[in-house]
Amino acid sequence: MRLATWNVNSLKARLERVEEWLGYARPDVVCLQETKMADGAFPAALFSSLGYESVHHGNGRWNGVAILSRVGLEGAVAGFADGVEPDVDTRLVTACCGGMTVSSVYVPNGRSLDDDHYRYKLDWLSRLRHHLDLVASADGPTAVCGDFNIAPEDRDVWDPTAFVGSTHVSRPEREALAELGAWGLVDAFRYCYPDQDRLYSYWDYRSGDFHSHRGMRIDLLMVSRVLAGRVRWAVVDRNARKGKQPSDHAPVLVDLDS
């Protein structure tokens, strides 16, 4: 079972590359973020022709998440399952794929520590944990994959001193991520590479950050213990960050024993 996550930064701009990538990476389940697309524009028929069932949750302007699966896809839930308010921000979609409960998440960026959006980020993460209580079991096969906009540790950013006082590394958001760990989720990529550093998934478009390897590891596959026990291999597909019109994020893939 090959599970993947990729923030594509506009599915319309990236469609050819996504199609090419599906062809060589051959993932079974894919979580996409930042499709920046309305549901009506989502190319479900194209993905179907490539063998993937899909669900998309998007508002057309910003954000937008999707799940593709070639091992079945049912019981899709757009947004939070608590039903408190509609998820107009379209940052979360959940479905059952190949016996797993899979969520594609695009965690709010936070912008800066003194911005209202940062409080929103922390609240959103808290709400995500409640969502998991409603749709999934920590003891079952659960995967929450996406752009968390959090670097779990200092070694997950290219230069910790450059991030002092910034979002993505602050203690409260790392604690919110740790709460998901306490719920029962394991960072599958780090589980696979406990001792290797300089493994990033995102590089800013600006200032040649990719070529200087000034990156961050913020795209995570958080999996329940039963799935972590099946992790065989993981990789960041840096080739997908190269060449013509790349996303600013690379896909991250994890292989599970079936």
Add this chain to the structure above:
DNA sequence: ATGGTAGAGCATCTA
């Protein structure tokens, strides 16, 4: 001190 780039869409907003 601020910009650097990319994608939305047409003035900025978001990242």
